[in-house]
Amino acid sequence: KAGVTQTPRYLIKTRGQQVTLSCSPISGHRSVSWYQQTPGQGLQFLFEYFSETQRNKGNFPGRFSGRQFSNSRSEMNVSTLELGDSALYLCASSRGGPYNEQFFGPGTRLTVL
């Protein structure tokens, strides 16, 4: 069974630009969550989608948005990039119910110059 894939793996952008990250969950998984990981901050929850609907949202500005398609693939968009947005962005998928293990992708390393 293929794991969670994220594209691209590395990205360099400049301030003010926007970026779109993609996540393909494990087949059969309907829940996709996004996290921002920075040194010392651990994993900060961005949002979670289930069957194309956002079920939960973390405490991030509106510049961070996402969506999920009918095939469960998800995209995350960050507009007007700031230096502080440099981070590893992790995507995780699960079946969506309680106690369901989250399977993580390898992440996308975003660097904002």
Added chain:
Amino acid sequence: AQTVTQSQPEMSVQEAETVTLSCTYDTSESDYYLFWYKQPPSRQMILVIRQEAYKQQNATENRFSVNFQKAAKSFSLKISDSQLGDAAMYFCACLANTGNQFYFGTGTSLTVIP
């Protein structure tokens, strides 16, 4: 809301020895789940072990076991017979049964000394 605290940013252990990583959490939920995830240098996070809060028996997975103290809201991870491959960042996480959001701690970086 829930919070998860890992007070040990870094830990080290001699190969073949035992190490315990600490985690405390706070939640108002009565039904929840606790997890330990491992993130090796390759960055792919993987599940190490999980515990249902309603179960009193501590979870065990091979060399990994937890000490779950519900009243103290403590969920520590014990790694026995440490191996070089155990070197990684370890994250503690909490998931309420009523929610869909995992709350993670800031992680503990474990070094295994040969």
